[in-house]
Amino acid sequence: MxxxxxxxxxxxxxxxxxxxxxxxxxxxxxxxxxxxxxxxxxxxxxxxxxxxxxxxxxxxxxxxxxxxxxxxxxxxxxxPVFTRTYTWTASHTEQSPIDEAFSFQDKNGLSLRADVGVSYHVDPARASILFQRYRTDMDEIIAGPLRNAIRNAIVERAAQLGVEEIYGTHKAELIATATKRVQAFFAPVGLQVEQIYWAGNIVVPEAVLNQINAKIANEQQALAAKANVETAKADAEARIAKAAGDAKAIQVEAEAIRTNPEIVNLRAVEKWNGQLPTYMGGSGPMPFLGVK
Known part of the structure; x- marks a missing residue:
């Protein structure tokens, strides 16, 4: 080719x-x-x-x-590295359309309910640790691990208290104890729980609530009656003390007059206005002075 x-x-x-x-x-x-x-x-x-x-x-x-x-x-x-809040509530018009209120029991097994809120933020330096622990976003952490930890902390402490303590004297202490436990649990992985708080009243059965209110009313009445007794007692003691003081003063004065009759003349002079009587008898002594 x-x-x-x-x-x-x-x-x-x-x-x-x-x-x-x-x-x-x-x-x-x-x-x-x-x-x-x-x-x-x-x-x-x-x-x-x-x-x-x-x-x-x-x-x-x-x-x-x-x-x-x-x-x-x-x-x-x-x-989020700024403070955010979330509330688990029974209301259907707030953050969730379902009832998310916490349920727990007192030491006698009485069932109670309460709305609970939390404020939190993420430590930027430990954000990757938080993800590695839970492998999900913040909403899922709130709905799962965070909610479970708070509920467990409340349940554990409430089981040591009676309903009157939970509803009254230990209400603040219960939530404060739960806050400390949850903070200690999440801090190492970068979730900073700032505060856990009651977002409303603790709900107890109506019959129990009526009993608590009646007891509180009776205690208030007893305190008022005791206060009245103490007031009357204080008044009586004050009157007795005054009477005793007056009697002692009279006794001291009488003894002084007995041992020193010149005190009578001295008192008369102290009260004399300086005017002589209009009529004086003969050669009698000057009144009050005892001049001879």
């Missing part, structure tokens, strides 16, 4: 065309991968945790506020 110069040149032309095709294919693939990627923004007041869902890795460093590329297979979770 005769040599045809044009064929060699045509081969290079084909090679150049194939090279351009591969270039465009590479660009298209890169664009497709980039297109499959999503952008995530860490909102103000939040801290981000980058998680590789394919390899199962968690980046130890927290992501500050800003935009980030989340490649396929990765996800950025956000945890």
């Amino acid at each position: 005769a040599y045809q110069p044009g064929n060699f040149g045509g081969g290079f032309g084909m090679f150049r065309l194939l090279g351009r095709s591969w270039l465009w294919i590479t660009i298209a693939v890169a664009a497709a991968i980039f297109g499959l990627s999503s952008f995530a923004r860490v909102e103000p007041g939040q801290v981000g945790i980058r998680v590789n869902n394919i390899a199962g890795g968690v980046r130890p460093e927290s992501l500050p506020v800003g935009w980030y590329i989340a490649l396929p297979g990765t996800h950025i979770y956000q945890y």
